[in-house]
Amino acid sequence: MALEITPDITEQLLDALVCQGWFEWPHAVTDELCQALLDEVQFYDEEGALQKAGIGRGQVHQLNQEIRRDQIKWLNGSTLAQTTYLQQMAQLQYQLNRALFLGLFEYESHFALYKSGDFYKKHLDSFRGQANRMVTTVLYLNPNWQSDWGGELVIYDEASSCQLAVITPEMGKLVVFMSEQIPHEVLPTRKERVSIAGWFRCNNSIGGNIDPAL
């Protein structure tokens, strides 16, 4: 099994989410699965199947190149690599619900490709009371990432005043954080940088429509 949710790591993850709101988990997913997912993204890029990412939902959805520059494609479970990854996220969802009673009922996720110079400015994935994204996951798919290539994920405290962590996007690393609580940012990258961003949602959606363009 690619993602070993051992009792030990589960405890560390749950403790960290409760106490600090975020958790960095190196080597959470095998290189083999990451490579298969990375190959998919490179294929989509060559085919022109990635779309420029936007911000906001529904009517306020807009392309804003000053805020984010990545290109995305939503996972739909159409390949073995995707279903394997989605199964692992389902295991994680089960553990989060069991221990934290979050009532997570759904997971949505997209591949994201940041080309050289791309970034995503400081933001929250979900606003308290408005949306239903509860927990964010980010899996990195970049083999042999060098520390001077930029593209780090910066995690801020809730008040957004100080940096809590600067995380390099190495292949197999999974970062998990509370969507309403943790402001974060992707620093400009100097190399192609690929990730899968995903969100566990709870069932209080207003109308239940997901805007696939977000």
Ligand code: OGA
């Ligand atoms: C996002 C995001 C972080 C990353 O897509 O909302 O914050 O490191 N991604 O790719």
Ligand code: MN
């Ligand atoms: Mn985000």
